[in-house]
Amino acid sequence: MKKVFGYAAPSPTEDLGPYHFERRDPRPDDVVIDILYCGVCHSDLHTARNDWGGTSYPVVPGHEIVGRVTETGSAAKRFRTGDFVGVGCMVDSCGHCFSCFHGEEQYCENGATYTYNSIDPRDKLKTFGGYSTMITVTEKFVLKMPDGLDLKGAAPLLCAGITTWSPLKHWKISKGSRVAVAGLGGLGHMALKFAKALGSEVTLITRSKGKEEDAFRLGADNVIYSTDEKQMSAAKLTFDLIIDTIPNVHDLNPYIPTLKVNGTLVLVGYLGELEKLHTAPMVLRRRAVAGSLIGGIPETQEMLDFCGAHNILSDVEVIKMQDINQAYERMIRSDVKYRFVIDMASVKEGK
Numbered sequence: 577m578k579k580v581f582g583y584a585a586p587s588p589t590e591d592l593g594p595y596h597f598e599r600r601d602p603r604p605d606d607v608v609i610d611i612l613y614c615g616v617c618h619s620d621l622h623t624a625r626n627d628w629g630g631t632s633y634p635v636v637p638g639h640e641i642v643g644r645v646t647e648t649g650s651a652a653k654r655f656r657t658g659d660f661v662g663v664g665c666m667v668d669s670c671g672h673c674f675s676c677f678h679g680e681e682q683y684c685e686n687g688a689t690y691t692y693n694s695i696d697p698r699d700k701l702k703t704f705g706g707y708s709t710m711i712t713v714t715e716k717f718v719l720k721m722p723d724g725l726d727l728k729g730a731a732p733l734l735c736a737g738i739t740t741w742s743p744l745k746h747w748k749i750s751k752g753s754r755v756a757v758a759g760l761g762g763l764g765h766m767a768l769k770f771a772k773a774l775g776s777e778v779t780l781i782t783r784s785k786g787k788e789e790d791a792f793r794l795g796a797d798n799v800i801y802s803t804d805e806k807q808m809s810a811a812k813l814t815f816d817l818i819i820d821t822i823p824n825v826h827d828l829n830p831y832i833p834t835l836k837v838n839g840t841l842v843l844v845g846y847l848g849e850l851e852k853l854h855t856a857p858m859v860l861r862r863r864a865v866a867g868s869l870i871g872g873i874p875e876t877q878e879m880l881d882f883c884g885a886h887n888i889l890s891d892v893e894v895i896k897m898q899d900i901n902q903a904y905e906r907m908i909r910s911d912v913k914y915r916f917v918i919d920m921a922s923v924k925e926g927k
């Protein structure tokens with residue numbers, strides 16, 4: 577076993593703090609990765625605080641991992657020592673169900689193994705995430721980082737990036753499409769960048785004043801306020817797709833009429849039960865409310881390669897591991913532009 581140092585939440589109500597644990601020695605198909613950067617996703621916070629239930633403590637969050645390969649298993653052929661690689665939200669899946677066969681491992685019918693707070697079905701050990709010095713991952717779930725892409729800005733692509741890229745591709749967003757993004761945070765800012773890069777007209781729907789300038793810089797053509805009934809009703813029948821990144825339960829009813837005929841509002845936050853949703857605006861215009869979970873491994877590589885070709889990165893604020901608890905508080909206040917990324921050198925050097 578390999579000794580690892582990271583930060584863990586010991587319970588839903590305590591701060592994250594230093595935690596020593598172990599990871600497996602590489603299996604034949606494994607890659608061992610020295611973690612350089614790890615993005616901070618709102619899902620990390622939800623899991624640390626048990627917002628969704630089912631958190632097994634202590635939990636080491638982190639699933640926007642970028643690092644360098646230090647060792648490969650005897651049968652692992654895709655990577656060499658020294659390669660820069662990424663790991664997202666999943667570290668394994670069954671490999672043979674319909675979804676896995678089609679490269680959509682996130683929808684594995686037998687349950688994908690998540691990077692943290694999962695049990696590895698092969699050795700029954702708990703998985704621990706990227707707020708740590710190193711990780712061992714099956715090579716199939718390791719992504720190649722495009723040459724020349726800034727690694728700290730690329731880390732959030734592994735979750736915030738793919739989670740917004742996947743619905744844009746699934747709903748065939750391209751030149752001439754009209755896309756709205758609800759909520760300008762980690763996922764929202766990537767959605768603006770991708771929707772723009774794919775040639776669509778992009779609108780940010782936000783509840784916060786003062787984000788206009790950033791929104792335009794990030795790719796928005798328009799900004800409207802979810803709280804402004806006049807602006808919302810003026811936008812009726814506008815969007816092909818709304819990517820809703822809001823992390824808490826909210827009223828969807830004002831958003832649905834802004835969709836065109838056949839338009840879809842896709843939720844990426846796990847909100848639990850929705851507030852009452854009026855069906856008439858859906859029935860009368862064949863509109864849909866859908867959900868979407870990260871993206872498959874082939875699609876994640878496609879997204880990373882697209883970012884490499886177009887130099888698309890997340891706007892990040894680099895923090896030390898020790899600052900994680902303040903970062904969570906700031907994330908709850910929407911006070912982040914637009915993703916915190918932990919520099920793992922801060923852990924290794926004990927700074």
Ligand SMILES: NC(=O)c1ccc[n+]([C@@H]2O[C@H](COP(=O)([O-])OP(=O)(O)OC[C@H]3O[C@@H](n4cnc5c(N)ncnc54)[C@H](OP(=O)(O)O)[C@@H]3O)[C@@H](O)[C@H]2O)c1
Binds near residue numbers: 781844846908
């Ligand atoms: N489906 C998936 O695969 C997947 C993957 C990753 C994350 N997620 C989930 O996606 C959600 C967003 O994650 P994130 O990391 O982007 O979060 P984030 O950085 O905190 O951004 C969320 C944004 O939503 C808006 N917002 C926050 N609270 C709100 C409220 N109570 N009412 C209305 N708007 C609110 C804010 O934008 P404005 O100030 O502009 O309104 C905020 O910046 C989380 O629930 C996360 O768990 C899902």
Ligand SMILES: [Zn+2]
Binds near residue numbers: 617618620639665
């Ligand atoms: Zn995430």
Ligand SMILES: [Zn+2]
Binds near residue numbers: 672681
């Ligand atoms: Zn499967």
